[in-house]
Amino acid sequence: MVSKKRLDYGFNGYRAPIIPRAPRSIRRRSPHKNSIEDSKLCAFELLAAVAGKLLQESESSASSSVANGKFQPGICQGGNKKEQSLDDKALKSESFDHGSCAESAFIPEISVPEQNQLENNSALEQTSVRATSDIRKKVDCDIKLGTSEVKNADGNTISKVEGSICFGDSLNCKVEGGAEMHAKDDNNQIIDSSLADTSTVKDPIEEDVNTNLLIKSEGSVQLPLYRDPIPDALLQKHWNNVKLGIRDDDENSFGCNKSSTRVRPFRPQPRIGHRRIRKMLTSKYRKVAPKLKGCGLYSEGIRSFYQYRKRIYTQERFQQAPIKKRKLSDHTFAVAYHQDTSSDSISNLPEKGTKIDNESSSANILQRASGTSATVRGHQKAKDSHVKFSIKSFRVPELYIEVPETASVGSLKRTVMEAVTAILGNGIRVGVVLQGKKVRDDNRTLQQAGISQSSNLDTLGFTLEPSFSHVSPSMAPKKLPSALPCDADQELPRSPATPMTDSGIGNGAVDPPVVNKFDDVMDNDNLNFSPQTPKNEPNDASIPDSKALVPVPPMNAEALAIVPVNPKPKRTEISQRRTRRPFSVAEVEALVAAVEKLGTGRWRDVKLGAFENADHRTYVDLKDKWKTLVHTASISPQQRRGEPVPQELLDRVLSAHSYWSQHQSKQQGKHTPSVESLRSEESVGVA
DNA sequence: GTTAGGG
DNA sequence: CCCTAAC
Incomplete structure (x- = not known):
């Protein structure tokens, strides 16, 4: 089937790409629309x-x-x-x-x-x-x-x-x-x-x-932050400067195993991605609940508790x-x-x-x-x-x-x-x-x-x-x-x-x-x-x-x-949406470069190769960004919003998109440089 | 854990 | 960005 997403950009001589993969949409997507109805987990x-x-x-x-x-x-x-x-x-x-x-x-x-x-x-x-x-x-x-x-x-x-x-x-x-x-x-x-x-x-x-x-x-260290607005300002400043390389402390902390070089004074909070945490929580709870019934697993319970807290x-x-x-x-x-x-x-x-x-x-x-x-x-x-x-x-x-x-x-x-x-x-x-x-x-x-x-x-x-x-x-x-x-x-x-x-x-x-x-x-x-x-x-x-x-x-x-x-804890209480972090041009650049090399469909590699240090960018984020980039590139400049992406990049996006749509990225031996090479070449973090 | 897509 | 389904 042809994906409805297929684009006919005619770029670089590429024809409208036919999306190789069978549309997932075909896959049965159960109408989980009743999410609202789902009992909400009272965290x-x-x-x-x-x-x-x-x-x-x-x-x-x-x-x-x-x-x-x-x-x-x-x-x-x-x-x-x-x-x-x-x-x-x-x-x-x-x-x-x-x-x-x-x-x-x-x-x-x-x-x-x-x-x-x-x-x-x-x-x-x-x-x-x-x-x-x-x-x-x-x-x-x-x-x-x-x-x-x-x-x-x-x-x-x-x-x-x-x-x-x-x-x-x-x-x-x-x-x-x-x-x-x-x-x-x-x-x-x-x-x-x-x-x-x-x-x-x-x-x-x-x-x-x-x-x-x-x-x-x-x-002691933290208190100031809490109470004092100033620190934030500073942080903010930093934030603004941050580019691809920046690590989102949030994301990082959770793992704790990441490079020790990171400094994250203030956020001890682990956050490797709340997503994960969330999932864990969810699953844990599900699993734990029954056990608790029986009275036994405190450890489990504890863990859950903590996770929850986290x-x-x-x-x-x-x-x-x-x-x-x-x-x-x-x-x-x-x-x-x-x-x-x-x-x-x-x-x-x-x-x-x-x-x-x-x-x-x-x-x-x-x-x-x-x-x-x-x-x-x-x-x-x-x-x-x-x-x-x-x-x-x-x-x-x-x-x-x-x-x-x-x-x-x-x-x-x-x-x-x-x-x-x-x-x-x-x-x-x-x-x-x-x-x-x-x-x-x-x-x-x-x-x-x-x-x-x-x-x-x-x-x-x-x-x-x-x-x-x-x-x-x-x-x-x-x-x-x-x-x-x-x-x-x-x-x-x-x-x-x-x-x-x-x-x-x-x-x-x-x-x-x-x-x-x-x-x-x-x-x-x-x-x-x-x-x-x-x-x-x-x-x-x-x-x-x-x-x-x-x-x-x-x-x-x-x-x-x-x-x-409860099937879905939803974000009822805690889970908030991640803060939006628009991709900077530099990030887009890195993304485009990575995709050009690796192709689409290898988001994990893209992440590893070009955004490894950007903890706040998950491969899903990259994938999503690519998606939006493709869309952005396909619409008129007047319809674009947000920080303008250089047309040059957009062109590359379309080009790459077309190209990879035609060439299964996964099958491209020559076009799929190792992650390593990618890293050295354009790891975003380097900058 | 990833990838692809819809929302 | 989130959420899911399908892998």
């Missing part, structure tokens, strides 16, 4: 779930010393009702015994000495970073950190995990003072139902999962913001059960004014809470049949913060504050999840929505969803620090100042100043998950309180399984 959820598992595992293995056997090995077993009930009891008793603890759980964390935390974190982090060159290890380290924190909980030192937890809690308070209050009230009045609270107190770790503040030691980072790489904001769909979850309070107050968002970092916050919160609850109650009485909800707390979307070790505690605080403010400032919305599905119709009555006292409130959850739609670029997270450096040493040049090396080529990774929109990422409407997915994980098996908040259906495994199953 975050998944992340949360995985993270939870990981934490659990780590805890079980890493710290036997963790609080009174709260953490048990049998993590994977989904928390079923039975367990929950048991847990409940346990919790109850616990709550009584450690009432103070519980209290602290709510707010107290806020009061934890941040300095200590910081120090701890730094130290821990460092250790982890150094010790591990590999992701897996890193993970472990992190986990351990978490554990250690836990251990030290009573002491001054609370690891980052704790910090995060605190943060989350405090935030929660803010956000939903009303709701929380209720919870508290319940506690006091009805201990039975206060499971949620208890659980909260008990396992900080769990909380971590959802709201982590990661403080990375490596950050992906996130990758995606955010260009963004500049002091903080990374993630989690969109929030981990929040809520619990619902019937107690005294009415749910009406739930949706009220708290006043921003409250400061998290303030030690006194807890007290304030309490007061507020009580006030709120009172109000609510009165309200409640007025009505007849009500559905009562008690929301323990909302989780704050996960935040990742990086601060240099040398940063002051004050700056850390500010950073956290910024992160929180960013989230709150951008608006938060509450989502209602019933039986794993989001209830979107705001106009429906509870009844209509199937939310009634008699129904399974267990499956009801609330989520806090940051609305990033309004996020301003400045708010957007800045580049991520290397969360997972492939190599500890990789980032040799720690100084931000020297992103590039002299040779034009393989160095400097420069990040385009592109601002990614978070919107896409954040569109979480697709994210459905059972309310407690995140939470439960940890709870279920390892912790007695698992029951906690939201007794949810058996979920862990399920949730995991479900997520992965």
Whole structure:
């Protein structure tokens, strides 16, 4: 068949080339148009779930010393009702015994000495970073950190995990003072139902999962970048200068095995191509899910988790913001059960004014809470049949913060504050999840929505969803620090100042100043998950309180399984489109030259021969570019857009295209120089 | 992992 | 650029 693409350029005496290859179009291309329909993978959820598992595992293995056997090995077993009930009891008793603890759980964390935390974190982090060159290890380290924190909980030192937890809690308070209050009230009045609270107190770790503040030691170098716009400018400058030779750090980092000469100070993020990562993730999840069910493969889970994370980072790489904001769909979850309070107050968002970092916050919160609850109650009485909800707390979307070790505690605080403010400032919305599905119709009555006292409130959850739609670029997270450096040493040049090396080529990774929109990422409407997915994980098996908040259906495994199953994760959250990088004339030149030699159909060779150092150009990119070049060359100059390509080049494009269309490139012995020769001859990188 | 094409 | 199908 003749490809419809065949061109009749009549160039160089070439006749309209007939495309030799059978049109792929013939090949059956299934109408996968239903992609939209595809359930969207809620990466975050998944992340949360995985993270939870990981934490659990780590805890079980890493710290036997963790609080009174709260953490048990049998993590994977989904928390079923039975367990929950048991847990409940346990919790109850616990709550009584450690009432103070519980209290602290709510707010107290806020009061934890941040300095200590910081120090701890730094130290821990460092250790982890150094010790591990590999992701897996890193993970472990992190986990351990978490554990250690836990251990030290009573002491001054609370690891980052704790910090995060605190943060989350405090935030929660803010956000939903009303709701929380209720919870508290319940506690006091009805201990039975206060499971949620208890659980909260008990396992900080769990909380971590959802709201982590990661403080990375490596950050010192990076921090500046994050926060400082100037560096970017510099980078940008570089970027502009960059030509073919330039390596896209993004792409590179992932491999870590590329030439060591590359310098990529700032982006530890691996990124060998998100595409790959994505794929990996996807496939991994799919595969892993089932396994997790069975409880076993943490390693797998971990890996996935990390990959996932990487992906996130990758995606955010260009963004500049002091903080990374993630989690969109929030981990929040809520619990619902019937107690005294009415749910009406739930949706009220708290006043921003409250400061998290303030030690006194807890007290304030309490007061507020009580006030709120009172109000609510009165309200409640007025009505007849009500559905009562008690929301323990909302989780704050996960935040990742990086601060240099040398940063002051004050700056850390500010950073956290910024992160929180960013989230709150951008608006938060509450989502209602019933039986794993989001209830979107705001106009429906509870009844209509199937939310009634008699129904399974267990499956009801609330989520806090940051609305990033309004996020301003400045708010957007800045580049991520290397969360997972492939190599500890990789980032040799720690100084931000020297992103590039002299040779034009393989160095400097420069990040385009592109601002990614978070919107896409954040569109979480697709994210459905059972309310407690995140939470439960940890709870279920390892912790007695698992029951906690939201007794949810058996979920862990399920949730995991479900997520992965999604055929196409799509770019729902993280995967953003790569930033567009128009080919420069030089690149086009190189491409044309390579194709002239190698012909079409050998994109890999073209890549290797002429763009090996241009990591951001994949062979697919080259192929696509060629495609567009051919098209461009075939249209009138007036119709061309973008940076004008010298006609001379376009002519060559047509010429080569014609030629190779006639001569199967693969069969051309004489015309197919070895890659080696190509390299030496016109490797783009050389310039 | 590549290549070819459609989107 | 992305995504897929077909290799």
